[in-house]
Amino acid sequence: MVFSSLFGKRPSEPEKPSESPAPEQPKLSLFDRMKQAVTRTRESLSDSISSVVALTREVDQASLDQLEPRLLAADIGSATTAIIMENLRQRALRTGIESGEQLKQILKAELKQILDGVAHPMQHPATPPEVILMVGVNGTGKTTTTGKLANLYRAQGRSVLLCAADTFRAAAIEQLEVWAQRSDVPVIKTKQGGDPSAALYDALSAAKARSTDVMIADTAGRLHTKTDLMKELDKMRRTCEKLVPGSPHQTFLVMDATTGQNGLQQARLFTEAAHVTGIVLTKLDGTAKGGIVLAIATELKLPVLYAGIGEKIDDLIPFDSAAFIDSLVG
Amino acid sequence: MFENLSDKLQRSFKNLRGQGTITEENISDALREIRIALLESDVNLAVVDQLIEHIRTRALGSQVATALSPTEQIVKIVNDELVNILGKDTARFQKSSQPPSVILMAGLQGSGKTTTSGKLAQWLKKAGHRPMLVSVDVYRPAAREQLAIVARSINANLYEGKLDSATPGTDDVLRLAKEAKREAANYGCDMLIVDTAGRNHIDSELMDEMSALKKLLNPSEILFVADAMTGQDAVNSAKAFNDRLTITGAVLTKMDGDARGGAALSIRHVTGAPIKFLGTGEKPDAFEPFHPDRIVSRIMGMGDIATLLERAEEKLDKGKAEAFAKKALSGDGFTLEDFRDQLRQIKKMGSMKSILKMLPSVGPFAGMSQAIDNVDEGQFTRVESIINSMTKRERLDHEIINGSRRKRIATGSGTSVQEVNNLLRQYAQMRKVFKTMGSGGGMKMQQRMMSQLQGRQRFGR
Ligand SMILES: Nc1nc2c(ncn2[C@@H]2O[C@H](COP(=O)(O)OP(=O)(O)OP(=O)(O)O)[C@@H](O)[C@H]2O)c(=O)[nH]1
Ligand SMILES: Nc1nc2c(ncn2[C@@H]2O[C@H](COP(=O)(O)OP(=O)(O)O)[C@@H](O)[C@H]2O)c(=O)[nH]1
Ligand SMILES: [Mg+2]
Ligand SMILES: [Mg+2]
Numbered sequence: 159m160v161f162s163s164l165f166g167k168r169p170s171e172p173e174k175p176s177e178s179p180a181p182e183q184p185k186l187s188l189f190d191r192m193k194q195a196v197t198r199t200r201e202s203l204s205d206s207i208s209s210v211v212a213l214t215r216e217v218d219q220a221s222l223d224q225l226e227p228r229l230l231a232a233d234i235g236s237a238t239t240a241i242i243m244e245n246l247r248q249r250a251l252r253t254g255i256e257s258g259e260q261l262k263q264i265l266k267a268e269l270k271q272i273l274d275g276v277a278h279p280m281q282h283p284a285t286p287p288e289v290i291l292m293v294g295v296n297g298t299g300k301t302t303t304t305g306k307l308a309n310l311y312r313a314q315g316r317s318v319l320l321c322a323a324d325t326f327r328a329a330a331i332e333q334l335e336v337w338a339q340r341s342d343v344p345v346i347k348t349k350q351g352g353d354p355s356a357a358l359y360d361a362l363s364a365a366k367a368r369s370t371d372v373m374i375a376d377t378a379g380r381l382h383t384k385t386d387l388m389k390e391l392d393k394m395r396r397t398c399e400k401l402v403p404g405s406p407h408q409t410f411l412v413m414d415a416t417t418g419q420n421g422l423q424q425a426r427l428f429t430e431a432a433h434v435t436g437i438v439l440t441k442l443d444g445t446a447k448g449g450i451v452l453a454i455a456t457e458l459k460l461p462v463l464y465a466g467i468g469e470k471i472d473d474l475i476p477f478d479s480a481a482f483i484d485s486l487v488g
Numbered sequence: 489m490f491e492n493l494s495d496k497l498q499r500s501f502k503n504l505r506g507q508g509t510i511t512e513e514n515i516s517d518a519l520r521e522i523r524i525a526l527l528e529s530d531v532n533l534a535v536v537d538q539l540i541e542h543i544r545t546r547a548l549g550s551q552v553a554t555a556l557s558p559t560e561q562i563v564k565i566v567n568d569e570l571v572n573i574l575g576k577d578t579a580r581f582q583k584s585s586q587p588p589s590v591i592l593m594a595g596l597q598g599s600g601k602t603t604t605s606g607k608l609a610q611w612l613k614k615a616g617h618r619p620m621l622v623s624v625d626v627y628r629p630a631a632r633e634q635l636a637i638v639a640r641s642i643n644a645n646l647y648e649g650k651l652d653s654a655t656p657g658t659d660d661v662l663r664l665a666k667e668a669k670r671e672a673a674n675y676g677c678d679m680l681i682v683d684t685a686g687r688n689h690i691d692s693e694l695m696d697e698m699s700a701l702k703k704l705l706n707p708s709e710i711l712f713v714a715d716a717m718t719g720q721d722a723v724n725s726a727k728a729f730n731d732r733l734t735i736t737g738a739v740l741t742k743m744d745g746d747a748r749g750g751a752a753l754s755i756r757h758v759t760g761a762p763i764k765f766l767g768t769g770e771k772p773d774a775f776e777p778f779h780p781d782r783i784v785s786r787i788m789g790m791g792d793i794a795t796l797l798e799r800a801e802e803k804l805d806k807g808k809a810e811a812f813a814k815k816a817l818s819g820d821g822f823t824l825e826d827f828r829d830q831l832r833q834i835k836k837m838g839s840m841k842s843i844l845k846m847l848p849s850v851g852p853f854a855g856m857s858q859a860i861d862n863v864d865e866g867q868f869t870r871v872e873s874i875i876n877s878m879t880k881r882e883r884l885d886h887e888i889i890n891g892s893r894r895k896r897i898a899t900g901s902g903t904s905v906q907e908v909n910n911l912l913r914q915y916a917q918m919r920k921v922f923k924t925m926g927s928g929g930g931m932k933m934q935q936r937m938m939s940q941l942q943g944r945q946r947f948g949r
Contacts, residue, residue, distance in 0.1 A: 227523070227527065227533055227536075228533075230524075230527045230533065231527070231532075231533035231720050232720065233530075233719040233720050233721075235528070236524050236527065236528055295717065295742070295745070296598070296600075296742060296770070297597070297598025297599065297600060297715065297742075298598060299597075299598065326770070327634070327770070328633075328634045328635075328637035328638050328641070329630040329631075329633040329634035329636075329637055330630075330634075332629070332630035332633050333628070333629045333630035333631075333634070335630075336629030336630060337629060350637075381742065381744060381745040381746075382745070382746075383744070383745050383746050384744075414598065414715075414717075415721075416596065416715070416717075416718050416719060416721045416722075416725075417717050417718070417719055418530035418717060418718055418719025418720065418722075418747070418750070418751070419528050419529070419530055419719065419747075419748070420530070420717045420745065420746065420747035420748070421717070421719075423746060424717075441596075441597065441598075441688075443688060444596070444688045444689070444690065444721070444725070445689070445690060445721055445724045445725070446719070446720075446721035446724075447721075449719075450719065469597070469627070469628070
């Protein structure tokens with residue numbers, strides 16, 4: 159113990175010298191100065207593009223460079239921003255962009271390409287039931303989206319069965335039951351604290367017996383860093399596969415549009431553990447733009463399938479990349 | 489994915505090794521890295537921009553000859569600045585002159601208000617208060633049941649109240665709140681925690697409701713509950729809630745994940761209100777008072793390295809450390825005498841616990857903080873006294889320490905032969921490891937170890 163602690167650090171990187179003390183630095187309260195400063199809230203991308211363009215008539219390297227932090231501010235992330243910037247730069251060099259409007263259009267096309275490039279029609283199984291697993295970190299909107307999806311599929315004339323596989327969070331089952339009533343679909347549950355795979359087993363059996371078209375399982379929110387909880391998802395997947403070979407057919411990662419850079423890691427680890435097939439981007443009715451899905455599309459090729467735009471039952475729409483980008487870029 | 493900030497700075501100063509001064513030119517790369525790192529940590533752009541200017545000014549002002557390399561100087565400045573923004577306010581609560589003091593929870597949907605209400609009740613109970621909980625979330629399905637279950641699990645008082653309306657609204661919200669306050673007073677509860685429905689800051693109807701609640705309850709605390717995973721939008725919601733309600737503090741939830749929590753800086757900057765607590769799990773006791781270093785270390789990816797550096801700079805003899813490293817990696821290996829020197833050097837920096845505490849909470853050191861509980865400071869002293877009981881010859885050549893010598897050393901140091909054996913065995917192992925690391929083949933192994941560590945970091949803890 160002592161040894162490993164002592165040598166936790168490589169000895170070839172010796173500790174720091176003692177010849178002179180650290181320089182005395184003035185302790186200014188940055189916070190106080192910041193407080194006085196004007197608080198900029200939302201600075202839309204279009205504003206910044208216009209101001210960038212206003213500086214120089216021709217859109218040169220420098221003005222393109224100034225776009226970079228603005229893209230980062232939309233939660234798009236640094237790696238993806240770098241790719242977008244590079245592509246914009248190439249285009250600007252080729253075509254000699256001259257107006258802010260033109261730069262904006264090219265940027266939009268670029269962003270749209272990222273999302274559309276990974277979109278593909280959803281695969282449905284030849285025979286029912288189609289099994290859908292809802293996964294994601296805590297509080298993103300899994301249960302609500304489950305309820306909304308039930309309504310959506312019912313409206314398409316498909317029969318739906320819900321499974322309350324969040325046996326952990328207080329009143330999660332009751333919450334889903336209310337949603338089930340709202341769209342008049344049955345729900346299979348166990349008691350709180352029970353085994354989610356057991357609930358799933360019952361729901362899958364019921365869906366098979368009743369030849370239900372779609373079975374949607376709401377799972378407990380879990381942070382992607384919690385290995386045992388991620389393993390639990392794997393167990394649930396195996397239960398699905400055992401009862402309905404080839405299932406789960408869809409695994410939706412439900413992500414909150416306010417999510418910052420951590421969203422990429424969420425997508426990585428949920429994909430690894432639960433084979434995510436697509437993203438539901440919720441809470442787009444707020445001011446957050448959800449730019450992280452561009453980073454996710456770029457790295458993981460995961461499409462965004464639905465958008466949550468409110469708390470009511472019909473506040474779920476198929477994801478529309480053009481509308482999304484319009485709201486992002488302005 | 490995230491290379492830690494100090495690594496990046498190291499890289500941007502690569503060509504400046506040994507140069508002790510920071511100049512306008514050589515700092516620009518570093519500032520760019522800092523800017524990106526802060527943005528990647530979800531600190532809001534406006535905050536980042538001001539921070540960067542401040543760091544630039546301070547860095548250029550620190551031209552005094554110093555033992556710190558440019559990288560270390562910058563790291564220290566960034567660290568200080570982040571701590572400065574976050575402030576050191578503690579989790580103390582305002583109280584109203586007439587009980588109950590009301591704590592109003594506010595925030596976006598799914599941020600963790602209900603869970604935090606329960607945690608807060610538990611925390612207050614432990615501090616000797618008599619809290620009562622009430623949920624005025626009449627909108628989300630089963631929201632009130634959720635709080636009821638939480639209250640039961642921690643054995644806290646709950647005002648349940650009645651809700652009959654098929655389409656409940658603000659009237660019910662205000663009625664429940666009013667009833668709860670009266671109930672708390674009757675029950676002799678000194679604190680009332682009011683859990684509210686999540687709402688969008690641009691939903692004027694529900695924000696009006698929040699204002700009405702504030703007016704009705706005259707709360708002594710209004711806590712803005714925010715998710716640590718929040719990105720750039722944190723400033724918008726925090727500002728709107730603060731403009732409407734003048735929040736008295738914030739709680740940052742879901743800190744048990746690997747989000748960097750830069751939103752804390754955004755919230756603090758835009759509202760001026762302190763972050764008071766962190767949520768670190770789903771259970772009622774996963775709750776701690778806020779300390780700025782937890783967030784700062786995540787952003788820096790390197791623990792309270794500035795303090796460590798400060799101490800190291802004061803206490804350590806660089807020449808000795810280098811000599812030790814050289815010897816340990818060479819064919820001769822280090823002796824027990826060298827080892828005792830190192831022990832003494834490290835002891836000068838403080839207790840093992842205090843050193844471990846300053847290591848990063850993420851990255852290769854993840855989990856070290858748990859080791860803190862198992863650290864036996866006495867072990868340190870025992871190891872030193874064992875070595876003290878050896879003759880100089882024994883210290884220089886451990887091979888001669890046979891059975892009878894071991895017995896003598898154990899008696900002399902007041903330990904057991906087994907402890908002496910353990911020390912000698914571990915010493916021999918370490919010595920070998922270092923020697924292999926020093927030779928060429930060892931480098932590859934070391935690299936492999938490093939990349940494994942980094943790989944683990946990438947995939948969470
Ligand atoms: N404004 C808005 N709120 C939403 C949306 N989707 C969900 N919510 C709200 O977000 C909160 C959390 O939603 P839940 O459905 O309980 O989230 P969850 O992922 O099931 O949460 P856990 O099971 O606790 O992890 C609730 O208050 C929902 O009403 C959306 O698209 N817009
Ligand atoms: N891992 C983790 N989960 C949390 C934390 N705080 C809340 N949650 C979870 O986040 C989800 C939403 O929390 P809830 O209290 O219902 O949020 P509310 O809608 O703001 O009341 C639930 O699944 C909680 O269990 C936390 O600190 N860590
Ligand atoms: Mg749920
Ligand atoms: Mg709630």
